[in-house]
Amino acid sequence: MKFLRDILDKVKPNFEKDGKLHFLHSTFDAIETFMFVPNHTTKRGAHIRDGIDLKRTMFIVIIALVPCLLFGMWNVGALHYAAQNIDSTLLENMLYGAMKVVPIIVVSYLTGLGIEFAFCQVNGHPVNEGFLVSGMLIPLIVPADIPLWMVIVATAFAVIIGKEVFGGTGMNILNPALTARVFLYIAYPVEMAGEIWVSGIKEGLVDAASGATALGVLGGKDLEAASNYSVNVMDAFMGFIPGSIGETSVLMCLIGAAILIVTGIGSWRIMLATVIGALGMGLILNAVGGNPYYDLPAYQHLLIGGFAFGAVFMATDPVSAAHTTTGKWIYGILIGVLTVLIRVFNPAYPEGIMFAILFMNVMAPLVDNYVVKANIKRRLNRVKA
Amino acid sequence: MSTETQAVEAEVKEREPLFSKKNRKLISNPLDADNPITVQVLGVCSALAVTVKLIPTLYMCISVLFVLIFSNVAISLLRNVIPGRIRIIVQLLVVASLVAVVDQVLQAFAYDVSKQLSVFVGLIITNCIIMGRLEAFALANKPGPAFLDAVGNGLGYAVILIPVAFFRELFGSGSLFGFNILGENYPGNGVMMSPVGACIVLGLLIWFQRSRNGYTEEA
Numbered sequence: 001m002k003f004l005r006d007i008l009d010k011v012k013p014n015f016e017k018d019g020k021l022h023f024l025h026s027t028f029d030a031i032e033t034f035m036f037v038p039n040h041t042t043k044r045g046a047h048i049r050d051g052i053d054l055k056r057t058m059f060i061v062i063i064a065l066v067p068c069l070l071f072g073m074w075n076v077g078a079l080h081y082a083a084q085n086i087d088s089t090l091l092e093n094m095l096y097g098a099m100k101v102v103p104i105i106v107v108s109y110l111t112g113l114g115i116e117f118a119f120c121q122v123n124g125h126p127v128n129e130g131f132l133v134s135g136m137l138i139p140l141i142v143p144a145d146i147p148l149w150m151v152i153v154a155t156a157f158a159v160i161i162g163k164e165v166f167g168g169t170g171m172n173i174l175n176p177a178l179t180a181r182v183f184l185y186i187a188y189p190v191e192m193a194g195e196i197w198v199s200g201i202k203e204g205l206v207d208a209a210s211g212a213t214a215l216g217v218l219g220g221k222d223l224e225a226a227s228n229y230s231v232n233v234m235d236a237f238m239g240f241i242p243g244s245i246g247e248t249s250v251l252m253c254l255i256g257a258a259i260l261i262v263t264g265i266g267s268w269r270i271m272l273a274t275v276i277g278a279l280g281m282g283l284i285l286n287a288v289g290g291n292p293y294y295d296l297p298a299y300q301h302l303l304i305g306g307f308a309f310g311a312v313f314m315a316t317d318p319v320s321a322a323h324t325t326t327g328k329w330i331y332g333i334l335i336g337v338l339t340v341l342i343r344v345f346n347p348a349y350p351e352g353i354m355f356a357i358l359f360m361n362v363m364a365p366l367v368d369n370y371v372v373k374a375n376i377k378r379r380l381n382r383v384k385a
Numbered sequence: 386m387s388t389e390t391q392a393v394e395a396e397v398k399e400r401e402p403l404f405s406k407k408n409r410k411l412i413s414n415p416l417d418a419d420n421p422i423t424v425q426v427l428g429v430c431s432a433l434a435v436t437v438k439l440i441p442t443l444y445m446c447i448s449v450l451f452v453l454i455f456s457n458v459a460i461s462l463l464r465n466v467i468p469g470r471i472r473i474i475v476q477l478l479v480v481a482s483l484v485a486v487v488d489q490v491l492q493a494f495a496y497d498v499s500k501q502l503s504v505f506v507g508l509i510i511t512n513c514i515i516m517g518r519l520e521a522f523a524l525a526n527k528p529g530p531a532f533l534d535a536v537g538n539g540l541g542y543a544v545i546l547i548p549v550a551f552f553r554e555l556f557g558s559g560s561l562f563g564f565n566i567l568g569e570n571y572p573g574n575g576v577m578m579s580p581v582g583a584c585i586v587l588g589l590l591i592w593f594q595r596s597r598n599g600y601t602e603e604a
Binding site: 157161165183186187188189190191 | 572573574575576577579581585588592
């Protein structure tokens with residue numbers, strides 16, 4: 001450590017004001033604060049400083065994502081071998097999954113951080129930790145067989161169009177990771193739909209029919225298949241089903257949710273409200289009845305697709321979610337309702353949670369605005385009375 | 386001596402040459418500082434709708450230029466006889482007849498393009514750039530400047546549409562003017578093929594333009 005500190009101290013003068021490499025000072029600062037505790041102090045006046053800064057917040061989210069990531073890797077391998085009727089050990093599954101998943105993570109971080117560093121450099125801003133979580137979320141919501149160049153294009157799009165044009169971390173309207181996902185979904189519809197959810201289908205190793213997801217079957221055109229289909233509740237809860245890398249296991253998402261709630265980083269109100277919204281809409285559809293998708297028991301909507309992952313990690317993004325307490329309830333409930341509505345009524349888009357969250361991201365400032373106005377009105381009335 | 390110069394000046398005031406400095410501005414301003422699409426934000430709907438491929442975009446730009454020039458000059462010639470209360474109807478009549486001509490010509494000589502552009506040729510009638518120029522310029526100016534103004538704004542329209550179509554065709558379908566550029570295996574890009582892509586490219590162009598000339602919207 002001393003050795004690192006010495007190197008940094010030696011080159012530091014070059015990056016300070018009037019140093020010849022001053023124009024690269026954001027990059028230097030980023031590297032220094034990444035390795036050592038920054039000794040930034042407040043210059044004047046009394047300020048309260050909390051131990052929870054942006055960096056710690058981001059790291060706790062990353063820790064909450066680890067169960068999903070590890071399980072996702074295992075699941076990629078397990079599904080791959082199971083589809084070929086090969087018995088595999090835990091280690092083999094993990095190895096195969098890691099071979100698929102680690103490159104996606106590396107590429108996502110390299111692209112995103114590269115663009116963030118470049119923008120901070122040009123704008124003279126300090127590099128912040130905004131991409132740490134997005135860079136981990138993006139690999140978890142794509143299929144394991146995705147070509148790496150698509151990860152690059154989608155990440156670049158999400159960081160530039162989704163975040164930097166609005167002013168960088170903390171200014172974005174949309175959740176960057178979901179922006180990347182929706183970009184992939186709309187830009188490459190052929191590669192992002194159909195029989196892609198079990199790794200190895202492209203190489204012809206795997207029987208294609210085995211890779212269908214619950215959403216695909218239920219939302220598909222084949223009504224008979226849909227009515228004969230029943231969700232295996234235990235598998236869906238544990239996550240032994242095909243899907244994007246990190247989103248299949250509801251259990252792992254719940255562990256992540258527990259970490260986020262205990263540390264106070266994720267809003268339990270949003271998570272609970274999303275679940276209530278989805279359950280409520282599911283029950284209404286059950287009461288109406290009509291086709292197999294309407295009749296799907298409401299609680300199963302929470303288990304299939306990316307619902308759990310979206311509700312825990314995406315909807316609670318503190319930047320793009322609603323900020324007022326009442327607003328959080330409205331925001332969450334509407335996400336749940338819209339998710340089920342899009343799933344059931346729009347067969348063109350099998351997964352509803354992604355569109356529901358993005359739509360409510362856009363609506364969140366409006367929700368907050370009306371909540372604040374209602375509050376002002378109520379208090380004014382109290383003064384008058 | 387002094388009387389002579391005064392006479393010359395008077396003559397200049399009466400008969401301003403067509404390409405005076407002020408009139409040259411009529412052409413150059415709409416290309417950048419007062420662009421009809423990126424600054425005035427007019428005619429955006431057609432910019433989103435017709436820019437999937439370069440060739441139809443070129444035809445569209447030429448059609449708009451043609452309609453804009455002839456309607457601007459015609460309205461400028463008629464400016465003293467049009468009663469103010471029905472001027473919009475007269476303008477529409479002139480524009481609609483010109484658009485009908487363009488539509489028929491396209492159907493006769495470029496049927497494929499005409500089919501690709503479909504309703505958007507007819508919708509030139511409602512293009513805000515044309516109505517805007519007629520109202521803002523042709524009704525108050527002589528035919529000469531009106532002609533230059535029309536050329537400037539028509540080119541200002543093209544100067545934005547063609548880059549948008551360039552990027553959309555290149556990244557959307559991997560080709561330019563219908564010729565494959567990025568190879569047979571290029572998978573295409575659905576975002577660029579949809580109007581969303583045009584909106585994003587247009588936004589990036591505006592970003593580029595404003596960071597270059599420092600234009601800001603006054604609050």
